[in-house]
Amino acid sequence: MKDQKPLIAVIPQIYPGSDNIVTRPGYMTEIQAAGGLPVLLPPTEDEADLRVLLSQVDGLLVTGGQDLEPSLYGEETLPACGMIQPWRDRMEQHAILTALSLDLPIFCICRGIQSLNVTLGGTLYQDIPSQTPFSIIHSMTPPTGRIWHEVSVVPGTPLFDLWGKTTVGVNSCHHQGIKRLGSGLTVMATAPDGIIEGVYMTDKRFVWGVQWHPELFYGSDPNHRALFEAFVAACR
């Protein structure tokens, strides 16, 4: 029997004001480098269609993007909240809940970890600089494929098992972050200022979220390629 590469559905990005469906190449090339076959989903909020699509794949990648609509977690929109894309909020909620019900591995990056957290009932800081006393600048200056701040990895978590160390450098391109943790999520990494940078679901094979962008390293940093390798391995 021929070895079939795991198929991994990727959430599409559409920038406001643009009529192009896009994805950052690293989301695709890192899955491919890890032995998976990525496939870009069409933008759809239809729950039944998403179930049909996700029933054909072995995993789901929730990509980065704009901010989430604060009313999803019961808050008024603050002036410092960024651009929102409500269609994507709805698509991702349906996709994440469907993937959970199908027991698919899910890897959530940047906006993805925020979407996972809100889908599971958590809340967000709409704007880290104005809403928190946290001291680190989380919106780094380009180039973005380099280490910007460190994270502390929580021993006993799968991220610690993967990396085998308690401190690892990451990049950082986010002005929002997790405030109250969603149900079923456990923290596996934090920035030195306390911002949650990594979470997972203890009762699932592989449902991970990271606040940084491992795809922006394009394989140049083994720690960040290892995240895609662990995800694709879980999808086999």
Ligand SMILES: [Mn+2]
């Ligand atoms: Mn950060």
